[in-house]
Amino acid sequence: MSTWRPEPLALFDTPAWSQVVGVFDLETTGIDVTEDRIVTAHVGLLDSSGTVIRARDWIADPGIEIPTGATAVHGITTARARAEGRPAGEVIAEVAGALRALFAAGIPVVAYNAPYDFSLLKYESLRHGIPPIVDPSPVIDPLVVDKTFDRYRKGKRTLDVVAAHYAVLLEGAHDASADAIAAGRVAQAIAQRFADVLPPTADELHTRQISWARAQAASLTEYFISIGRLDPDDELDGSWPIR
Template identity: 80%
Template sequence: MDQWRAEPLSLFSTPEWIQVVGVFDLETTGVDVATDRIVTAHVGLLDASGTVIRARDWIADPGIPIPEGATAVHGITTAHARAHGRPAVEVVAEVVEAVRALLDAGIPVVAYNAPYDFSLLKYEAQRHGVPPIVDPSPVIDPLVVDKAYDRWRRGKRTLAVVAEHYAVRLDGAHEASADAVAAGRVAQALAERFAPWLPGTVQELHTRQIAWARAQAASLTDYFIQIGRIEPEERLDGSWPIR
């Protein structure tokens, strides 16, 4: 959109809050945040160049069979998770601790489609008696930010597609560490591309994303009703960054 390119981007510097970012991603048994379970997880830290400076990965035995459809996405079978995964309660507790430590330090945590990962982590924590993260902040969701600043771009907004659009390499899509790192680098690319229009603080960006996500869900709801995908009385949940 021409409105985002009124001045040469070289005149503007990227916001300070993008210099160091946390990254967070889960691969799971399915897409229901309330009932599905964590299979693999990644929490890491990127510097200003997108280099990984800290990383931790987990594989859990989710305690339930991993459906073939989920295995087709992330490659982890039930047998592999049972043989190599740690007890879910231990993994959930450690992932919560790692994410909470970043947030408590004021480091923004990047999660692509944040309500999925943060909500599923919340329900997993509750399931295993771990104090959950109920109001994560500050969070950066490249999906929400990309839709806000390049609303009319055609095509899908999957991580793979958006990463390609912003020239971010993604090897091993749907592998937790690869997805988490790519999402962090997409967030940094967005900050560079749209630097003149981004808020000066990550706290303000967090607040704006709450409104953007709500508006995006309302717009998608109207479209789905128009094409007959959902009934007029149905509404998509625009809660962000957790449901």
């Protein structure tokens, strides 16, 4: 695996929270956080240079057919998941345990579009009788932070596009490991670029992201209503980092 090393800062020290970060990503059977299932997962740890210092990957048998559209994204077929995957309940318990250990150690966990991964993990936990993580903290969501500090940049905000913007190499997009590691390195790149204005602690950044995400959802709701994509009485859910 290639090593990404951030460029040194000229004027400002990076926030302390960026020195060691946990990373988390799921690949799933679909995009409905309440109904879809985990197929693969990654939880890891990056040091200040973005080097992987701890990593664990899982493949689960989700117990349902994996739609061909989902397989086209992450490459895992139903047959492979049944042959190589472990029981979903075991995987979910271990993923949740790995995340709890990071939070208990005070290590922030980076998750790109965090409400998707943490919400889906919560509903999977409930489905399998596993105590869910209902208040993950501290979490760093590069999507929310990037939108806040570079609000008017044109173009998509998918992980591959944002990684390229911050000169982070993303090899094998839509692989849980590749996406998690790239998201962590994007968070560290953002910490460098906006070191002078970012909150100095992970807890403060977590709290600020709650309001930033809510404001971003409200702004997007207004735009979607204006172009007829949403009815005037509808609104996007801005809950963060879990729904």
